[in-house]
Amino acid sequence: MHFGACSVPDYSQDRAEQYPRSCQADAEKYTFGAIAPECCRSAPRAGTACGVNGRLIGVTGPSGVGKDTIMQGIAATAPHFGLVRRTITRAPGLGGEDYEAVSDAEFDARRDAGGFVVHWQAHGLRYGIPEATVARIGRGEKLLVNLSRSVLHDVAARFGTFTVLCITAQPETLARRLTGRGRETTADIARRLSRPTPALPDGLAVITISNDGAPEDTVREALHLLAQGSAP
Numbered sequence: 531m532h533f534g535a536c537s538v539p540d541y542s543q544d545r546a547e548q549y550p551r552s553c554q555a556d557a558e559k560y561t562f563g564a565i566a567p568e569c570c571r572s573a574p575r576a577g578t579a580c581g582v583n584g585r586l587i588g589v590t591g592p593s594g595v596g597k598d599t600i601m602q603g604i605a606a607t608a609p610h611f612g613l614v615r616r617t618i619t620r621a622p623g624l625g626g627e628d629y630e631a632v633s634d635a636e637f638d639a640r641r642d643a644g645g646f647v648v649h650w651q652a653h654g655l656r657y658g659i660p661e662a663t664v665a666r667i668g669r670g671e672k673l674l675v676n677l678s679r680s681v682l683h684d685v686a687a688r689f690g691t692f693t694v695l696c697i698t699a700q701p702e703t704l705a706r707r708l709t710g711r712g713r714e715t716t717a718d719i720a721r722r723l724s725r726p727t728p729a730l731p732d733g734l735a736v737i738t739i740s741n742d743g744a745p746e747d748t749v750r751e752a753l754h755l756l757a758q759g760s761a762p
């Protein structure tokens with residue numbers, strides 16, 4: 531899959547000069563974050579992280595829906611978006627995403643030392659979001675992170691500016707993609723497909739987008755909605 535760096539008009543103003551002249555005309559109009567996040571227009575809530583333009587975008591949806599594919603597409607198309615590297619008790623090098631593979635013992639040690647903003651279990655694995663993410667957002671980075679729907683409430687409490695990008699697809703699409711990816715066994719895939727869909731917590735800014743079509747189309751639509759600065 532190829533995501534051209536200039537296929538959508540969404541460029542941060544401070545990096546606009548790095549793009550071809552044909553893209554610069556749109557840079558100011560579509561500057562991501564031109565609408566100041568709510569927490570930056572008023573005093574940040576105590577204990578939350580918020581840089582001047584820092585923003586965390588939690589990407590959620592069922593296994594195989596394309597969260598990592600779309601996150602990588604967004605970051606490739608609009609490089610002012612970065613990705614959070616998750617810590618996972620998964621064997622190394624299985625692909626799909628750039629993750630830090632750790633043992634259960636190492637995961638416990640990191641958690642006990644306060645090394646994770648949030649952590650959760652799913653599919654027989656444990657996942658942690660590095661605490662360093664808070665400082666990155668505080669420095670003004672715009673980061674995408676693949677999150678379990680079960681931790682959205684806790685993440686929202688830590689980050690003043692938090693948007694959920696909820697990706698959906700038809701059940702038959704999920705089955706086809708998980709089989710095609712080939713990372714899990716047939717039994718694992720059946721378990722993933724039968725996993726109940728947790729409800730999203732109330733009160734969050736949620737952008738819902740279908741990924742049944744081409745990934746390039748999903749990326750373009752996601753960037754368009756994110757650039758609006760709020761859920762539709």
Ligand SMILES: Nc1ncnc2c1ncn2[C@@H]1O[C@H](COP(=O)(O)OP(=O)(O)OP(=O)(O)O)[C@@H](O)[C@H]1O
Binds near residue numbers: 600
């Ligand atoms: N729009 C799309 N069209 C075709 N194939 C896609 C599309 N989006 C993702 N895929 C493919 O579907 C498979 C699953 O995608 P991906 O790993 O990104 O899903 P995920 O939601 O991150 O899954 P998980 O939660 O299990 O990590 C991959 O093989 C990916 O290449």
Ligand SMILES: O=P(O)(O)OC[C@H]1O[C@H](OP(=O)(O)O)[C@H](O)[C@@H]1O
Binds near residue numbers: 591652678725
């Ligand atoms: O169903 P919920 O709890 O929302 O998501 C659970 C987890 O499932 C997936 O795991 P993986 O990346 O396929 O190992 C997602 O990345 C997420 O972390």
